[in-house]
Amino acid sequence: MTDLMERARARVRAAGGRMTGQRRLILETLTALPAHPTAEEVHTRAARRDPALNLSTVYRTLHWLEAEGLVEPRRFRGHGRHDHFDLAGARGHHHFLCTHCHRLLECDAPQVEAVSRSYARRHAVKVLDASLVLYGLCAECAIRRAPVRRGNA
Amino acid sequence: MTDLMERARARVRAAGGRMTGQRRLILETLTALPAHPTAEEVHTRAARRDPALNLSTVYRTLHWLEAEGLVEPRRFRGHGRHDHFDLAGARGHHHFLCTHCHRLLECDAPQVEAVSRSYARRHAVKVLDASLVLYGLCAECAIRRAPVRRGNA
DNA sequence: TCATTATTGCAAGTAATTTGCAAATAGGGG
DNA sequence: CCCCTATTTGCAAATTACTTGCAATAATGA
Numbered sequence: 001m002t003d004l005m006e007r008a009r010a011r012v013r014a015a016g017g018r019m020t021g022q023r024r025l026i027l028e029t030l031t032a033l034p035a036h037p038t039a040e041e042v043h044t045r046a047a048r049r050d051p052a053l054n055l056s057t058v059y060r061t062l063h064w065l066e067a068e069g070l071v072e073p074r075r076f077r078g079h080g081r082h083d084h085f086d087l088a089g090a091r092g093h094h095h096f097l098c099t100h101c102h103r104l105l106e107c108d109a110p111q112v113e114a115v116s117r118s119y120a121r122r123h124a125v126k127v128l129d130a131s132l133v134l135y136g137l138c139a140e141c142a143i144r145r146a147p148v149r150r151g152n153a
Numbered sequence: 154m155t156d157l158m159e160r161a162r163a164r165v166r167a168a169g170g171r172m173t174g175q176r177r178l179i180l181e182t183l184t185a186l187p188a189h190p191t192a193e194e195v196h197t198r199a200a201r202r203d204p205a206l207n208l209s210t211v212y213r214t215l216h217w218l219e220a221e222g223l224v225e226p227r228r229f230r231g232h233g234r235h236d237h238f239d240l241a242g243a244r245g246h247h248h249f250l251c252t253h254c255h256r257l258l259e260c261d262a263p264q265v266e267a268v269s270r271s272y273a274r275r276h277a278v279k280v281l282d283a284s285l286v287l288y289g290l291c292a293e294c295a296i297r298r299a300p301v302r303r304g305n306a
Numbered sequence: 307t308c309a310t311t312a313t314t315g316c317a318a319g320t321a322a323t324t325t326g327c328a329a330a331t332a333g334g335g336g
Numbered sequence: 337c338c339c340c341t342a343t344t345t346g347c348a349a350a351t352t353a354c355t356t357g358c359a360a361t362a363a364t365g366a
Contacts, residue, residue, distance in 0.1 A: 016364095017363095018362080018363045018364070019363080019364095020362075021362090021363095038353095039353085039354080040353090055354090056354085056355075056356085059353095059354065059355075060355090063355095080352095080353095081352070081353065082352095082353075083353085083354085
C-alpha cells in the first residue's frame with residue numbers, strides 16, 4: 001500500500017526474512033502517525049490494534065528499518081533523551097523546532113543542497129547527507145508570546 | 154581567564170552561587186579539550202588533576218552550564234547514546250561528521266544564516282538558532298576509501 | 307500439511323544519566 | 337581571621353531508555 005510498506009516488503013524478501021503481522025502493524029503505524037514518533041509512541045499507538053505487541057519488537061523493527069535505510073533515529077533539543085524515528089526520505093529533509101511549544105515541523109530548505117556542495121568543494125570532503133534544524137518560535141507562539149523586546153527604558 | 158570561565162563566573166555571582174574548585178576545573182577542562190566532549194571525557198581528563206572529582210559533579214556542572222546557556226548538549230549519529238557538550242558560542246556553529254571514521258569537525262557554513270532568514274520570512278516564524286550537520290567522508294577517508302563508483306561494466 | 311528457522315514476548319540486563327542525603331566548603335558577616 | 341549557613345559535593349542507589357537471552361510462536365517453502 002504505502003511506499004514504506006512496499007519498500008520494507010522488498011527488503012524482507014531480499015533478505016529471506018518474514019513479513020510478520022507485527023512488522024506490518026508497525027509499518028502502518030509509522031505512516032499513520034505524525035512524523036518523528038518515539039518508539040514509545042509507535043508502540044502505544046500500535047498496541048491499540050494489537051495489545052500483545054511488545055515494546056522490544058517495536059525497537060527491533062525500528063532498528064531493522066534503520067539498517068535498511070528506511071528510517072532514521074534522531075534526537076531533538078527539549079525532547080528529553082528519547083530517540084525519534086524519522087522516515088528516511090530523500091535528502092533535504094529538515095526541521096523547525098519551536099523552543100516555546102516544542103512543536104517539531106518538517107521544513108523545506110532547498111538551499112541546503114547548495115551549502116553542502118559549497119562546503120564539500122572548499123574542504124575536499126564528500127558530503128552524503130545533510131540535516132538542518134532551525135530553532136525559534138512557530139507562527140502561533142510568535143504571536144501569543146511577544147518576541148524579544150527591542151529597546152526598553 | 155578564558156571567555157567561558159569569565160562568563161560562568163558572572164553567572165555564579167548573579168545567582169548567588171559558589172565558584173568551587175570543581176567548577177573551575179571542569180570549566181578549564183572544557184576549554185582545554187577538543188570540541189564536543191562527552192561527560193565521561195570531561196570527567197576522565199579533569200580527574201587527572203583531581204582524582205576525587207565525581208562524575209555526577211561533572212554532569213551537574215554541565216547541566217548548570219546548559220541552563221546558563223553556556224554549553225549545549227547534542228547527540229550525533231554513530232556516537233552511541235552519549236551526549237556531547239558543545240560550547241554554546243555564537244550562532245552559526247555547525248558540524249561535519251565523517252560516516253567512515255566518525256570524526257566530528259566544526260564546520261563553517263555562513264550561508265545558513267541566509268537560509269534561516271529565508272525560511273522565517275516564508276513561514277512567518279521567528280528563527281533564533283540553527284544547526285547544520287553534514288554527513289559524508291572527510292578528506293582522509295575520501296582518499297583511503299574509494300568513493301562511490303561511477304558507471305561500471 | 308510439515309519442517310525449518312526467523313521473529314516474538316517476556317524478563318532480566320545494560321549503559322548513561324539522575325537523585326537523595328549526609329558531609330564538605332565557599333564566601334559573606336562579624 | 338573565624339564562624340555560620342546555604343550551596344555544592346561524593347557516594348550509592350535509582351531511574352530511564354534501550355537491549356538481549358531464550359524458549360515459544362509463526363511465516364514461508366517443500
